[in-house]
Amino acid sequence: MKIATWNVNSLRVRLPQVLEWLGGCPVDALALQETKLPDEQFPLEKLREAGYEAVFHGQKTYNGVALLSRRAATEVTRGLPGAHDEQRRCLAATVNGVRIVCVYVPNGQSVDSDKYRYKLDWLARLRDYLEQELQRYPRLAVVGDFNIAPADADVHDPAAWEGQVLCSAPERAALQALLDTGLKDSFRLFDQPPQQYSWWDYRAGAFRRNAGLRIDHVLSSCELSASCTQCRIEAEPRRWQRPSDHAPVVAEFAEQPAKS
């Protein structure tokens, strides 16, 4: 079972690239963030022609999440439970017996902003939600754009980013609190080459210089991570014409043994 996540920064613009990428790397499920599309404009038919079903939770201009899958997803939950939130950043569904939570964690702008406070509040709500989901679904993957680099090894220039948004200690603690519910960073289950990042600023030739951050993650529950055979960042689409600033992240899981 292959599960991937990709912040596409506008599905309207990036749909051809999503289809191109899926053509070369078919997956069972692909979580998308920043679709920036109202649900009535979601390109469901074009995705179906390519062999993918989709569920989505979008809005105009900002945010928006979706989950593409070869087999139709079930038990779809849109948004974080609890307080109503205009910002559409969370979508959960079950695919092939795996519960997948797709998140687009708020960016936070800067550590002294209201958006940063909203980000930390949102992460606390997500933690409570994941705790419940794990009880119901032992095979759980939490995937998406977390807008947090877990450690200095995930930052091209740790000194420059120290204390900054995406790298600050409270954000890293909030990510750790998610992991503490019983999740693992699938990428770090394996030896990885150095300087692996999932996002590069559009400006100043950041991708060419590999001046990036690893902020897109596949977190997997203990039960699921036990069957994880691989996790990698696919930097190739970042080289394409008119790319998203994020690269897809793919994790592969061995099939669940048949119950006797």
Add this chain to the structure above:
DNA sequence: ATGGCTATGTAGCATAGA
């Protein structure tokens, strides 16, 4: 070099991203 670039909404720039 506190900028650099991209997308959206909307018609010359503002906002947001990370």
